Amino acid sequence: MPRPNLQDVVVQWVRRAIFTGQLKPGERINQDELAEKLELSRLPIREAMIALEREGLIRTVPRRGSFVWDFRRQDILDQYEVYAMVSELATQRAAINVSEEEIALLYRSVDEMAAHKDPAQRETANDQFHAIINRASRSPRLMWLLGLLASSVPSGFHESGWEIAARDHREIVEHLERRDGEAAAKAMREHIRHTGTHAVRFLSFPDDGDGDDTA
Template sequence: MRPNLPVEVADRLRRDIFSGRLRPGERIDQDAEAAALGVSRVPIREALIALDREGLVDIVPRHGVFVWSFGPEDLADQYEVFGLVSGLAAERAAQNLTDDELANLRAVHAEMSVSRDGERLELLNERFHMIINRASGSRRLAWLVRFLSGSVPRGYEAGGWQIANRHHATIIERLGARDAEGAGRAMRDHIRQSGEHALGVLAESGIWKA
């Protein structure tokens, strides 16, 4: 088994949960998921344990694994916490970011501004935030941001990548000015608006309809 296979499976299941393919409260058929992904039950089981730690599934002994029965209020709370922690990381980064890290951040932003490849944009977006989180100077804080990012939907940047890039430009501007308060505020606004956009899209998809 590839070392990162459970991570790949968890990512796929996470997307299926937030897309509505696996609906809130639904029992997950591990055999069916293993067959669909062409893997054994071992990486499925390990992935579900990881998702249980994230709060996205509930493992009920002798009954099975069920998708977390989350509603819009639950997701809004998670985005709020995610934004608060991400804002703190940005505040710390404004004080610690090196010139090389700032240059890397600008290079990532420049590529994001011209790319039209969805998968590439998601990868670049992760890199953008990773640079900031690592520059916070706190491994624990960076880990917490990474953990929380797994508990919210991906690919729902605030109103689309064009708007997200404008948010990123503001964040870079505040980081470059070593404005900790401004960087934190810009990051919190970015996460909040991304959350509002995600909630709107998910509601329209009918994920919470009975």
């Protein structure tokens, strides 16, 4: 079995901690504690901080350390909007290329999301759904870009929203089954926007209160 890239392990851990609210906007990342928690040396931690800064998730201040970027609600919504635009294009392509076997797999993932009560299983079904559609686009470049965008938006919202997501997913599959690329793409765009709106309601933003948001 190939050994995981240690830098990637750290990047994924910190990224998820940020987007699940475990690390708050503006919070300092203690690299010594992180190295101890992940049982790693300081080298992959430092390399991960550089990669995360390139992603715009953290900022490093000389002689002070690395801090979670001070995200605003609109920052998160903008990330989801870009994600929605690329997902829309991939879904249009998928409507042309998707196979009957992939349609069946999509319906299965929708049923699993609706049936499971465990949040982790629902999240797995959600990931499978989007991965199938992305592969069906038959565009390696779109798949790469969507993978990057998916890792740059919040995740882990277990408290609510799964029923709505399952409903959105079923609508998208039904359009794909009819080869209606325009309707499927529109449904995907609105689905991603719904997710973004849910994300900003879930996350805590110390700068701008609890006002309503629209995607």
